[in-house]
Amino acid sequence: MNAQQSRAQVTAARRVVVKVGSSSLTTAGGGIDPVQVTALVDALVSARRRGVEVVLVSSGAIAAGLSPLGLSRRPSGLAAQQAAASVGQGLLIHRYTSELDRHGVVAGQVLLTVDDVTRRSHYRNAYQTFAKLLELGVLPIVNENDTVATSEIRFGDNDRLAALVAHLVHADLLVLLSDVDGLYDGPPSTPGAALLPEVHSLDDLAHVKVGGAGSAGVGTGGMQTKLEAARIATGAGIPVVLTAAARVAEALDGSEVGTLFHATGRRRPTRLLWLAHATEPMGTLVLDAGAVAAVTQRRASLLAAGVTGVEGDFHAGDPVDIAGADGVPVARGLVNFDAAELPDLLGRSSGELKRELGAAYEREVVHRDDLVLL
Numbered sequence: 001m002n003a004q005q006s007r008a009q010v011t012a013a014r015r016v017v018v019k020v021g022s023s024s025l026t027t028a029g030g031g032i033d034p035v036q037v038t039a040l041v042d043a044l045v046s047a048r049r050r051g052v053e054v055v056l057v058s059s060g061a062i063a064a065g066l067s068p069l070g071l072s073r074r075p076s077g078l079a080a081q082q083a084a085a086s087v088g089q090g091l092l093i094h095r096y097t098s099e100l101d102r103h104g105v106v107a108g109q110v111l112l113t114v115d116d117v118t119r120r121s122h123y124r125n126a127y128q129t130f131a132k133l134l135e136l137g138v139l140p141i142v143n144e145n146d147t148v149a150t151s152e153i154r155f156g157d158n159d160r161l162a163a164l165v166a167h168l169v170h171a172d173l174l175v176l177l178s179d180v181d182g183l184y185d186g187p188p189s190t191p192g193a194a195l196l197p198e199v200h201s202l203d204d205l206a207h208v209k210v211g212g213a214g215s216a217g218v219g220t221g222g223m224q225t226k227l228e229a230a231r232i233a234t235g236a237g238i239p240v241v242l243t244a245a246a247r248v249a250e251a252l253d254g255s256e257v258g259t260l261f262h263a264t265g266r267r268r269p270t271r272l273l274w275l276a277h278a279t280e281p282m283g284t285l286v287l288d289a290g291a292v293a294a295v296t297q298r299r300a301s302l303l304a305a306g307v308t309g310v311e312g313d314f315h316a317g318d319p320v321d322i323a324g325a326d327g328v329p330v331a332r333g334l335v336n337f338d339a340a341e342l343p344d345l346l347g348r349s350s351g352e353l354k355r356e357l358g359a360a361y362e363r364e365v366v367h368r369d370d371l372v373l374l
């Protein structure tokens with residue numbers, strides 16, 4: 001496939017998720033950069049006019065809230081960040097809404113937490129909301145619900161959130177916008193660093209040196225979280241274009257800008273993708289060798305009989321790691337029992353548990369549908 005043919009996947013995309021980072025939306029002095037927002041909105045509206053459905057994932061709430069609160073830089077404490085996000089998210093949406101209004105486009109705000117897409121009932125709900133918004137011609141603008149997320153359940157970076165949203169809405173393409181015009185083989189400030197126009201497999205990037213966030217101090221993850229996002233999306237069958245926010249119009253019309261990451265894998269259930277890549281495990285279940293084989297090779301549910309140890313303080317429904325005797329996680333799943341209930345059940349067969357404790361205890365410790373191999 002030559003470079004031009006590669007970009008045909010971009011122009012063929014009918015549903016696109018575009019993610020823009022804080023560093024591309026804010027001025028050097030802090031606050032939202034109106035010029036950048038106008039340029040971004042114009043490019044998104046042009047794509048919509050070509051019949052493309054667009055979902056925007058926008059960071060910038062914390063950055064936009066700094067100057068109204070008299071802060072000159074991103075605070076380190078979670079509560080202060082949440083306060084800044086609370087102030088800034090309204091300003092950010094107001095800016096988008098008024099820009100989109102010039103084009104007669106209606107914006108819809110969608111604030112997501114990790115729970116919204118790990119819990120079965122929530123993620124179905126999130127999918128239906130997006131589908132309805134798109135059907136109504138609304139441009140959804142997504143951010144993490146920073147003000148309510150706690151440090152344990154926070155995403156922290158919107159790159160992975162964007163990849164998971166792309167999968168959730170069944171997008172054909174993910175466009176990651178930053179202040180740098182693509183992936184370089186080393187931090188772009190390093191002399192001689194060269195842009196990589198195409199990446200066929202993220203496993204080929206051993207030679208690439210990846211640094212942290214840019215100099216402005218408002219971005220969070222740097223290139224690392226963008227590569228993680230690219231891994232999630234491409235592994236689920238969605239190609240990714242990474243480029244500078246200033247080049248969004250070219251990226252969307254299929255010009256050869258930035259870095260194109262080719263899709264490598266196929267679609268998987270969104271919730272499982274989320275479980276593998278986005279959740280913080282609340283504990284670990286240690287298994288005997290037979291149970292490891294059952295879970296990893298036969299894709300069976302995990303039963304109490306094969307669990308030998310329980311670590312952590314979790315509740316039914318929480319994500320937990322599933323490890324072999326060496327403690328190395330082999331899978332992650334949503335557990336069906338509280339940590340406190342499990343010690344009495346370990347090593348016992350389902351039939352025995354049902355006889356002694358009642359039918360409610362016959363259930364799997366982790367059901368195979370709620371389990372993903374790592």
Ligand SMILES: Nc1ncnc2c1ncn2[C@@H]1O[C@H](COP(=O)(O)OP(=O)(O)O)[C@@H](O)[C@H]1O
Pocket residue numbers: 020021022023024177178179180182183184185186187188189208209210211212213214215218219220221222223
């Ligand atoms: N190999 C690399 N290629 C490109 N950029 C890199 C690389 N390593 C580190 N970076 C840095 O990552 C920064 C982008 O991340 P970040 O500041 O978090 O952006 P955003 O706010 O857009 O999410 C760039 O400004 C760049 O300095």
Ligand SMILES: N[C@@H](CCC(=O)OP(=O)(O)O)C(=O)O
Pocket residue numbers: 020021022023058059060061062063085143144146156157158159218219220221222
């Ligand atoms: N939800 C946070 C954004 C966190 C984040 O990922 O920021 P960035 O690295 O700029 O994309 C906010 O709106 O400030």
